[in-house]
Amino acid sequence: MEEQDYIQFEAYVSGEMSQNELLDFENRLQTDSKLNEAFQIYKDLSSHLKHEIANEQEASDFKANLDVVSSLYFNKHESGESKEEVSQEPNLFKYIVAASVMVLLGFFMFNQVSDPIYEDYNDFHSISLMTRSAGDEVTIEAEESFNAKNYKDALVAFNIILEDDFANLEIQLYKSIALVETNQFEEGDDLLLKIINGSSAYRDNAKWILALSYLKQEQKAGCKEVLKTIPEDTEYYKSAQKLLKKLD
């Protein structure tokens, strides 16, 4: 194909041909099979690139959701099956991931009469990142620091992971917790809002963290607003409702 052919393909794909050019071009496609083949590939490539590049965030939200649904399903499936299968190590990791994604940020509730404070709620469960990236050093560092509540070091490690894998929503969520813990509210809240505005499985989790961030910043009204948006069918609903009552 000549340069001019590709320029024509682009004009056709982006709908910028005049009626005459269009007729002429379609005519050529019918008579010239080589041109037609190249054009079909060009068209598929355009559609592929558009999907890969423009919808990158959307696709990574989808994959994050799928991960959760898949882990939950197979977790249930396996536990319902005969227990005699010897659990192999990689399987165990899958359980841990499934469990940690869902239970990760459960919170102990204290029935206190006094005004609720952030420290009543920030008992974040341990995270487990090992299966995600086959245990490289940064991942281990991130996990150990986070679990030891050493949020400063965890942040450094999260940032390194995100450099290569910036769309990783799970890491973004943990990073936001570390930011709130270290009082970097502006950056933390921004990141949480970004996750909330996406459509991933981490949305409701992020809402809960954002509410806690506002609580820590003593922004009662903001905290209540966010809590009210946590849907009933999520694991954060109960905690959110309890906290709402205390704030009233």
Add this chain to the structure above:
Amino acid sequence: MSAKKIHEDQKYVDGLAANNTFITQAIYDKFAPKVINYIKNNSGDTYDAQDVIQETIITIYNQAKQNKLQLTCPFDAYFFLLCKRKWLNQLKKSGRKEVTINEEVLSKDDDAQILSFETSVFENKEALFKEMFQELGDACKDLLNATFKIKSMEEVAKSLNITYAYARKKKSLCIGQLTKLVQASPKFNLLNY
């Protein structure tokens, strides 16, 4: 496939494209058991099944997002054939031999055969496109990344410090170059162009 009637199970395809978690869950609940059984009876385990199902769903999602998937058969048959083909290919690649193809569980639905075959071809295309994109020079990669991320070509031109006309021309030539790379690949023959 334009004259054919769209099957009501198109809702699963549309649900995936819309990232509807309930639909994704429903797909697992309804259609995963058959696949898991099949893979377990053919030299695999539950974890192989988990991977095969997840990869298959991602392929369906990609195809649906590019508006290239109209279901004219039950999702069940379509999905099973896709998973099965993927698993058999993996077995073939890994050299695990004891493959028993149980014809009874094979769907005889012609549409399902055709559609699942098209999806497998689509998957091969996507894989080759991704691979060939990496072969492009940095200038083309940057330009294409910018053009598909930023919608307006004027802004693309500005951000790369080139003129609008040049950016437009360059975009078509870069995709043209990619077209040539795809055609020159030994895997091209598998793509049904």
